[in-house]
């Protein structure tokens with residue numbers, strides 16, 4: 001399975017609507033891939049808190065519709081990153097979308113761990129409560145968003161639900177770049193899975209983004225890593241590698257503290 005991660009630069013001066021159509025074109029350019037992954041909140045910017053209310057969309061709003069067309073045109077599975085979802089009761093969620101190559105909505109994931117402690121996303125958004133996996137022809141995706149990366153129990157839950165490839169859509173700040181790389185590798189090693197960590201680039205709301213999206217294999221090796229700017233990373237995921245790693249080094253079978 002060929003996967004492409006599009007590390008999108010979010011800078012002030014580009015409207016959400018023009019970024020949406022620019023990103024749709026970038027997705028269409030990845031038609032040689034099977035799976036395309038976008039970052040967290042690439043529409044508005046992960047730290048643009050004052051725009052969350054004004055840019056919130058229903059689940060079937062412009063981001064979902066435009067990404068569905070792009071997925072269908074490219075003929076790819078598209079993890080369309082996340083956007084600010086306004087639910088029926090008015091509350092906001094940081095919601096990730098997965099679209100099929102036919103442009104159908106295959107899965108959604110509402111970010112469970114909100115970032116900001118007692119401010120920002122943590123107070124503006126409601127938390128999701130449901131783990132999400134998506135069965136693709138060669139890999140089962142387990143979905144996570146940004147701060148979720150710090151919570152290994154979420155990933156163990158995804159392993160138990162059958163995930164073989166974790167997709168982490170993020171808007172990770174540059175000042176904690178070392179944690180981004182370390183935790184992506186840690187999740188891959190402990191869960192013996194591929195990890196596709198796709199972050200934002202650029203600077204918005206005064207927060208420089210880390211970039212450095214990466215793909216890690218089930219042994220913890222980094223297969224590819226982007227630099228700080230907008231970039232596309234393309235890697236081949238070996239369909240047998242997760243099972244082979246789990247068989248040759250069966251540490252997951254030795255778990256004793258399952259809840």
Ligand SMILES: O=C(O)CCC(=O)C(=O)O
Pocket residue numbers: 046114115145146147148150171172173176179
């Ligand atoms: O955990 C971190 O260091 C970054 C998390 C974050 O920026 C987010 O979840 O939006």
